[in-house]
Amino acid sequence: MGLSIFDLGEDIFVNHILPKLEREDVNRLLLLNHPHLNALLSSNLASKYLYLISFNDKPIERTHTNWINLYKAREQAKFYDWGSNNGLRLGYSISSAPEANTHRRFFKKEVVKPTYLRCFHKSPIRQISSNGFSFQILLANGDLYVTGSSWNNHSSSPPGPRDSEDHFPSNIINRNLHIKFNSFVNRRSFSDFPRVIPVPGVFGLGGFRRPNIRFDHQLGAAQPSDAPHFPTLEHEIVTKKELENLEDDEIFVVSDDEDNSTVEPRFINKMKIPRNRLNSHIKFVQVSGGHFHFIALDNENNIWSWDIDNIDNQHIGIKLNFIDENGVNILDNNNPDTKKNYIKSIKAGWNLSACYIANIGLAIWNKREGLKTDKWDINTSVKTNFMIIPNTLNIIDYAFGEGFLIYINSKGKLYRLNLEWPSDGEFINENVAYELTPFNDIIKSKKSKYVRVFGNFLRFGAITDSDNVYLSDKLRMSLDSLMDYNSKSSYNEFRFYYDDYDDYDSDDDDDDKNNENDEDKSFKNSSNSLIRKFVDIIPELQKKGCHSIASGDHHNLALFDNGDLVSWGKELESCGCLGLGSHLEIKKKAEDIIRAKNKNKIATAPDQTQIKDSELNRYFELETRSIVVKRPMKIDLEEGYRVLAITSSGWHSGALIAKIGS
Template identity: 25%
Template sequence: MSEIEGKENELEVGLPPDIVQAALPFLTTDDIKNLSQTNKYYNTLLDFDHSKTLWHELFHKAFGTLRTNDEPFQCQNSAEFKTCTESILREAYPDLSWQDIYQLRAYDAKFYSWGYLKHGRLGFTGSSNSELAATSLNGPSPRFKYGVNIPTEVPWFNSRTRSRSGFCSPEDSLNAIKKDGDEIIAQVSSGGFSFQILTESGNLYSTGSTFSGGCKGPGPTGSQHDYNPFREMIHNMERSYPRITSRSSGGTVNTTGTFHGRRMSNSHPSTVHEPGERHSTSVQTTTTDRGQAQVPSPSPGRNYGGVPRTTMPAIGPHDNIYSEIEMLERSATKAVPGNNHIRRVFARNSFPLYSSSDDNLETFNDIQYIAVTSGRSHFLAMDRDNNIYSWDSPESDQGVKIEFANMPSRITNPILKIACGWNFNSCYIYKVGLVAWSEREAVEKGKSFSFAKYEIIPNTSDINGNSRVIDFACLQDNCVFYINNDGDKLWKYHHGLSQVVDLNIVGRLCKINVCFAALIVFTDTHCYTLKISNGDVDKESLTEIDIEEKVISVASGDYHTVALTESGHLYSWGVESQDCGCLGLGPSERMVNELHIGNWEGQRNIKVVKPTKIELPEEYICVSVTAGGWQTGALIIKKN
């Protein structure tokens, strides 16, 4: 055989299939595509039309959310480990190929929400969603509604639907995935006042007019504030621009226009009239029909800053000194097509003004996220480069990059999982352990990040053996619950101390979930709930969840809980505050008077004690559930 023939044969072989399969989790989709085009061997092994291994791995990459506390860490020697979504789809569609399963989850899973309508937190308002029926709205009158009482589809990219049969051309399946990646919902997380939506392409969206509700999150320490280059830029421009003044009654009027209204890059502009919401004001000159500039008074007959209403000669047309900032703002305010109540959110690092780059708007797409988790008035996201960003201030809609001083390199010690508590954040760092922080330093001028003021929870750094942390959940005030691989103890860390919480339960602990008022404990055989008061677990409240089906996921809001079963069914119970509809069980009067599943507690609160099935049409199944505040959300698929 000639030397040339030998080299040609070498190009037709590669690593053994088992080695390639083991390496797939560490490769991006682009890496996999490039590998498949290396030679005939890899092209056959990674055939996008027929490879079971490939599509199984692509499914895990897109929808196997293991980077937040929605799912526990993957345990040792658990080849059969399945996420909740995977378990439900495999139960419902045992005969489908992994390619069909991927396409089903990608294109048929729609986001549904229900609960309190205020601030547009559901991703729509009472008048903006054509899917809303009159009977699905709670409220005292046709014009005044509190909430939505049944799961209702959220308008998303004009609610486009693609059938599995038309998923992609055989020439390049990966390109089809990437083309529609921003329409494919990978994960939904719920905070106290909004939902956060992560797409398969790595973009992040938030619902409504406010994610903070006007409440301070785990942001800058004390009264500190992040440096705002936009405010400084506007101030400098206004100072440098020629002014024409008119003196009257001892006062001076500046005729230079002001920046109209919103903070720079406010993703959720709104006029707000209630506590906790944001509002903005501006003083603008107007021009009369006679060509004179006029400074408006706040109200007729009143002086403005000691100066009565004054007219002055028009100064003539001039350039808008704010045009560049306004253009940047418009570019950063990207709503979902057809729905202004869901807008894309960005990190501070995405804006050129925070760096010396002159690339303008190209940096908006540089950061791609792989996980999101939400607290009461804040949320965290992690990007593909293992960086954490925190949206934690009512003053800004921009995420701040979080760094940890005196920590080892992210290359050797990556962040494996992120989680939000009620009013703090936590993450798990490889060989470091659980790290918690409730405040950070303010971002200084010239800096693109903030140092977290963190604490490391002792004895959580093991990566092997029975003491390895397999799941954790965050409450409030740096209170963290966690379980180890041995599965026989529930640990609670608070005020610098770790202690065991003794529970009279059956089975081996494998998963935990916590919210403001409830702790949910999963064992390999049972699922329990416990009440929490002021951070303390009420052991006497231990109750096994009374559902005949196997419960695999539980989400909680302030006072209500929703369970998801392996069959894709939803059950809810708890308190539906102020007639908000968060239980999803229908109109209040019907729950109490017809179905007899709830009782009035006070004037507008309904309590449902027993887990009650949320009625979905027979051809629908749920694959993911989230809850927070007074609202609930789910990803629901209509069976074909």
């Protein structure tokens, strides 16, 4: 008698069976409820594999990583967001957010703490992303949703069509007339929504319906049992019967009560592509947001782009093709010469888009042709104005800012390439990538290398495999600046200066000494501070297990292995993007940090508990209309809850949060 799957050992099952299965196949196996099979699927190795194929946020693997708990938590993670709600980008009205999570300053109310967006119960969330005016939420089932009334703020910029416009068939336009409602909302510039909400219905001679709205204080307080409980305000509630004629992508709704008889509006739209019976299996597997655009990758190696303000097609993705100067589509799966050129990853930069292609390298584009066909189906695509970046065949990671690329080469070193083009959109490709010597001098002892890089707008950062985080910006890493650096420094003279804060916590310093690797020891004891002019080394991020950084226009988030989340930077107009609370709450956080650092002095002199303004200004500063947090501060979560993924752009931030097992 031959062996069955129930007789296999863990190594054979994980290494040879699991790689051939989709997530849906694994779920079917779990339904068998076989003890041996359940044990195999719940092992640490199997949980690691399932995590990596199910979700796009990849933790930096540590020796202590508990993949079983991590996978279970990630499956149950919920989406939270905070910050500016202009254009309803948070996916809900300000009045429906919990009162404890909002703050009013200068006659404007904003969401200043992580707030649960009660949606997406049908499938786990595969990935979260954001661009300048919305969030993109990709579900594990392949559906893609975008928050707000306009993901591009009704602006047009690269990498959309420049020389022509998209011309959609009339039947596509007619099916999307309801989008005009969203345009109406955005152009009124409401960060909050009127108490009587015009809900889009089926347009016709009668226009749109305006259902009656009722308020229910008790109903709005209910929250799922697996989400942290926060006190809530009253919510706008409409009955399901009133919305039964709406399409599921016109307005996203979620039940707030057990009998499922009432629903609360959510301002989220489902993104579309042409579908028929032959391509119903197509689903999105990756998403990435830029400034005024975002892109998505499907499970058949195709990239779709949302990149232009056209009220008729704001929800509809444009399929891209990559035809080179010889007329060959470099991603043609039917061509034996190109079928192995699959897309490993996609990233939308500030004003361009990119994909990393196996056997080719990094392809970038900043414009595409317009859609000019009256026959639009799944096979319709438009040509991109792409360029292959030299020497990127085996890069480790990459990120974009405004007009520049940062990447890690195969040896773990950091490089930058300036990306320039005139108004006609043709790339100036005479530029060559240059080494970021201040970054690479830090790891020149060869005891460490860079493993991740992050960037947005003007700033970027990199993480090493020795658990250090280094940050800089576009100006300080310009070619002219590096020429100045190279003229003043050599590696033999250069030393790593750990931080420029006089009041660095001595307890933390002792911990760092115990955890130092050769890289740190070889640099730390010099008075040479040249590196401080080029690289930011923030003490709160070093040797703490930081594995993700996300930046908006003026603020930053950092996520750690233990699920802690910190933020720092500037909140323009007190928009709440830091997630730390009101300015008074942030000030108290700063005072608590200072008191903790000065605990020995306070213990010996209790009357000296008054914090000096000079001390406070090292952490927190209140400007006329903005809040500046100068050192990373922890965002508070309810006990037992941890952050698993983050995203940030513009003036808003988001995270996946779940309850973690012991």
